[in-house]
Amino acid sequence: MRLVKALPLAVIMLSGSVYAENDYPTIEVVRDVVGCMAELGAQNEQNLYTCTCRHDYIASKMSFEKFENGTMMVRYGQMPGEKGGVVRDNKKGKEDMKELLKLKEEAAGHCPVVKNLSAPPLKDRS
């Protein structure tokens, strides 16, 4: 019983910046959060808490433009061929990627994975 009650409390503390004001378009917020949940292994409430918290942490410290550049580098930095050169050699992109990866690491520390503890099935509780 006590554990079940404690969980929502922890969630409230973690997601302090739920109403963060920034210039991130909704579609990109959702993509980032869904991608993060995929990385954590499942789309569930616990990972939603963790991932929204991490997203808000990054969004509070980095403009969308920089986030976009950094994401671009992370995703396409190893693209082969000439068009890859545009991405690979991009100085600003590299700086933004460095910052993004640093913030992601910080965000992981700031927003640890929410543990999923479920109450035992009702028939065992008597």
Add this chain to the structure above:
Amino acid sequence: MSKISLSKWLLAALALMVSAPSFANDEVRKLTENPNYWAYPGGNYWNWRYSELKQINNKNVGDIVAAWTFSTGRLQGHEGGPLVLPSSATGLGSDHLYIHSSFPNDVFAINLDTLNITWYYEPQQDEAETVPVMCCDIVNRGLGYSMGQIYLQQADTTLVALDAKSGKVNWKAENGRDIGYGPAAGDTNTNAPHPIKDKVFSGCSGAEFGVRCWMAAFNAKDGSLAWRAFSMGPDSDIIFDPNKTTSLGKVVGKDSSLKTWCANSDWKAPATGPNSCKSLSDQWKSGGGSVWGWWPADFEENLMYYGSGNPSTWNPVVRPGDNKWSMTMFARDIDTGMARWAYQMTPHDEWDYDGINEMILVDMKVKGKQTPALVHFDRNGYGYTMNRKTGELLVAEKYDPAVNWSTHIDMKTGYPQTLKKYSTHYNGEDVVSKDICPAALGTKDQQPAAYSPRTGLFYVPTNHVCMTYEPVSYAAGGNEYVAGQAYVNANLTMYPAGAVCPECPNNNAAKDNMGNMIAWDADKGKIVWSIPEQWSVWSGVLATAGDVVFYGTLDAYAKAVDAKSGKLLWKFKVPSGIIGNFNTWAHKGKQYVGVLAGIGGWAGAVVAIPGLAAAPDTAALGAVGGYRALLNSARNSGVLMVFSLP
């Protein structure tokens, strides 16, 4: 008065004659004139990429939303765009959309009534043999249609004709193996097959592997070879008539290609005018000149047009001479392949400025005179306007002010006036030439431009990127030519053009934009408007009668701008960068705009290129270093995004 009305009637009669001649593939020509469909890669046979549809226009384009999407299930780069055909063409009961994927080049027929897949075709290709010899990602640029058949040019050089109704293979043809090339020799394909009249045209990729490339015409009926014209070699191989084929109005004479591959190392670079060889080499045998663009046809003249790519290898020092006919635009007879004219834009290439970009055919006023024109935006940074019948050079101006490797094009000789400072040959092997603009990928690559007859403007997706270029000598580890092995021998880095040209008017405020979307006046040779883009504009452009221009960016935005002003009217973040082409069609009274999103490069999917990834000295072209474990966020396959009004 009577004189005027008479000439009016004459004009009208002439116009009728021009617009309604009878040809073998009248069917496809008629389809290209019906804006409800998209039947040829370039939209029409003049490569306009323009549609008469205007339900979506510059007043309401801001309201368009995603209507449906289709995942191809394949990763890596997705170039080209869909074909849309009526039931009268396919024999199926309803309009169908045909779309392809990156390697292994799956083909899907999608029923537009139900959005169900009617059939799909999954070619069996030898991945281990083919993928490692594709220089620049495993893209495919789409499909062709004629005579009830969908054509697919597979990466492994097999050309396939599929029954549009059932997806069954009607015939297969070899486009390389038949002459000892094919993937085992570094020969692959990326181009869309282009059906023109009763033939299907397809080219050749592999200049980075020393393949001597060609344009081939196959008979659509049975896949037999009609003709094949190489980019370099003896006159019979390149299908030139030494006494009739011209270049800038002069007959080219005997051995016009062979004479320009020199053996004498004292041949002087850069090539700023004709400079003959003292002795000849056989470097042309591995001479490159790949062919992988978008090809228009002029039925009145019975000509088709295309460009050839870089001479091989990328180290220019080992191939003194003009290296004809690499970097060349060709006008060839559709039926026989005979070249009417050819013009080499970048003689003795020292930068990889492939000449393969699309030619756009337009009847327009050039310098006050009505002209049958051909407009071409070359990788080398010049926008060319030619007389497409005679091959006369009319306009050659820089379409990015950052272009610096040459000062201008000599309009008499056609030679670029290259500065020694930027001549990688003059500076020598194993020397880094700096701040050359544009970079190897060109002021524009294959992504095709659009033309709107309503504005008379060309809409051109461009790069704004400069480079360092170091030709690598054999002594310093460059590869000698071995069939099927990478044959590049150059190191490159690329960066925003603002770093070299801080005063360029098309820089953004931070001077770090790597692309611009421009509108071009091909008569004056001037930029009309220019929109800076942080990352290169790498999509094919679409212009419509709604005065909207659609384009996409590497950082995954689909955008619509006003055709007259360039004002941004709509943007939408798609799941991956856009290197596909925007096409449009109408179904049941509703206009749709579609584009493939998917630039590849996702960590887990990157395919190593042996000899590039492994050897750091040739890494500039391809994959660099090892594979870091990257964030596994939302890995998408190529996605066809389709938009419409709500």
